[in-house]
Amino acid sequence: MRLTKHGHSCITVHTEANGAPRTLAIDPGTLSDATAALAGADAVLVTHGHPDHVDDDVLFAFLLGNPGVPAYAPADVVARWNEREEAASLADRLHVVGADEEFEVLGVPVRSVGGQHALIHPLLRTIDNVGYILDGAVYHPGDALIVPAGDATLEVLLVPAWAPWSKTSEVVDFIAAVRARRAYGIHDAPLTAAGHKIVETQLAGLGGRTGSAYEPWASGESIDV
Secondary structure: EEEEOOOOOOEEEEEEOOOEEEEEEOOOOOOOOOHHHHHHEEEEEEOOOOOOOOOOHHHHHHHOOOOOOOOOEEEHHHHHHHHHHHHOOOOHHHEEEEOOOOEEEEEEEEEEEEEOOOOOOOOOOEEEEEEHHHHEEEEOOOOOOOOOOOOOOOEEEEOOOOOOOOOHHHHHHHHHHHOOEEEEEEOOOOOOOOHHHHHHHHHHHHHHHOOEEEEEOOOOOOEEE
């Protein structure tokens, strides 16, 4: 399995299932290179409906031009998609994902985690959010710090490195609780170069003391799992 970062929280997962190569795109949003991430994708997974995680216009243009590619997202996102005029031709390809479900995407085992976006402020209502564990190895939590149930050790945890809904101590505790073998930062587009350095130093130093090796991950880079 190979993971490629396309900016912010958007990644592609290149793997194999049932003897065939598969590419899954996750969270192609406005703060990422969504077009590049979707090029060649066999399926799309969306954690929640904020625009930095899904650019609806770019996604629909891709889906309309690529018959057969399915998209998976929480119920409120799919409901929003279904309000679009173009959705009529895509209805059988827009799939609702709830919390704590197990399913396959083109033969790739997927488990959903969570159900709710992290709280930004009590004055702002929360929305649906589902994280995805792919093939029991890679966990993309979306915008939440939910620790998956179970004793299985994950190979890779994708960590929301900076967000208006979290603080460093919570992120470090999340890394410690999940205890994946490796951790890589996502959700970092608003950071300046100096901000990246500060966050990476803190998470690598503190996160590393919890037993998970936190490593920088720049947009355009790939890692093998």
